[in-house]
Amino acid sequence: MQDWWTHTGASHLGALHGDDLVETCSYIQLAALLGIDERGQRDQLEANLDPGAPPSDPQLAEMLAEAWSTLHGDPARLDPLRREITRHQLPNGLIPAVQTQLGDLQASQQVETLRSLADLPTLDPKLADALRAHRSDLGRSGPGASATWLSVLTAATGGTQDTTDPHLRSRAITDLPSTLSVDTAQSWAGMVSALETLHLPVPAVRVASWPADTPEHRYLRYLAIADLAETGQLAALRAPGTPNELAAQGIDLLAGGSLHQAAAALTAAAALHWHPTRSDRDRLLTLLRPLQGCPGTPALFRDNRLAQTCDVYSTTSAWHIYRTLGVTSGT
Structure with missing residues (x-):
């Protein structure tokens, strides 16, 4: 923000x-x-x-x-x-839609995810109304919009007739890339998270493995490892690494890299059944504390020690780490 x-x-x-x-x-x-x-x-x-x-x-x-x-x-x-x-009001009282701008669904999804991780209420009638107002724009939106729209609306309403629409639920599944590669990993992971929220099946995916030779490639592998493990398809990825290896990478990233990438590595480790020790918890909580708090936003997190501003995405990453550690906050 x-x-x-x-x-x-x-x-x-x-x-x-x-x-x-x-x-x-x-x-x-x-x-x-x-x-x-x-x-x-x-x-x-x-x-x-x-x-x-x-x-x-x-x-x-x-x-x-x-x-x-x-x-x-x-x-x-x-x-x-x-x-x-x-x-512009019509005789029946409705107002016609002209604007095709869907708005930032991803930002709304992050807010609802953060609320859920922090055990805050996700019900939000105003957000639900805004989502319904833009439902007709979904047909003109890119792949993944239906899945994200449905998952955010489900969180905002607790589930209504809108969220059980068979056409949208079917599209949410068919939008999923058939091949998981370095080019599709981020979108695939985002759609899988939405499908899991909606309790929809995740189709089998063909995996075109890529080397962990750059920070970006490693980050995308973390995303793939976590969701392939959750959907029972990890065997399709070559050399995913061990839980302790992934956890060590996550700790190193938090110490001198990116909170967002550290959370992805630790989430991947947890998906492979990594169990943090008391020493691991203390170390990670100590590394998180300096990243929390900016002027006007004391509860939010920054991505790294050099970042000047805090944001929702980094804060969501911090709460993912809290959940992995089995704690409710850094205190």
Whole structure:
């Protein structure tokens, strides 16, 4: 979150349109959800939203109105937006969809995953409504969108008629790559996680093994090892390594590399039945502590000691490590 603001959001000046506006509205809502202090950014964010110049897309106008309310902006300035939304209302009371932007499903999935790992409630009616509003966009989205949409909606609602739609559930399975390779490993792993959340079967996959010769290749192997083990297909991957080898790599990565990659290595080790000792737990918790806390986000984590900002992805990785260690937090 802070990384997005530092590298993207802070450079936006004046009223925004299109995808820039969608991203900024999503940032405001996610920041509020995670308790990030936006007070120092409020003047710029209000200028970015500018409800006095409402977008012609009624759903984007609605998104802007919700973000403006989250910022506690002056309600009177929403009048042009209300008129714009009402102007598009159909006789039956519905508002037609014009915008094809699906929004950041991955960010929503990360938030729901983090809530689940931290034993926080995942039910979120506002998120569920937003997902349903963009359901028609799934047909124009890339592979994996159906699986992610269904898994996030299941978390946000606890399961409804929408999440049992046979067409979407079938597409969630058929979208899965038939070959697991260095090029498909990340998308395959993400889709498998969604299918497991939905209690859907994971089809057998052909594995085109790749060497662990670079940090990126090792990271992708960690993802593959964890999910191949969980789905009973580990034998298809050549030389996956031993649980202790993977755990040692994870500890080294946390000590001098990336929290995100360390969590992947440790999750792979756990999938191969690695059992951390008390010394392992103490070492990993000690390495995690300096990565927690940034200005305005004391509960979040950064990816490494040199990173200046904390984010949801790194925080989710930290909580994956907590779960692997069998603890509920770093305290």
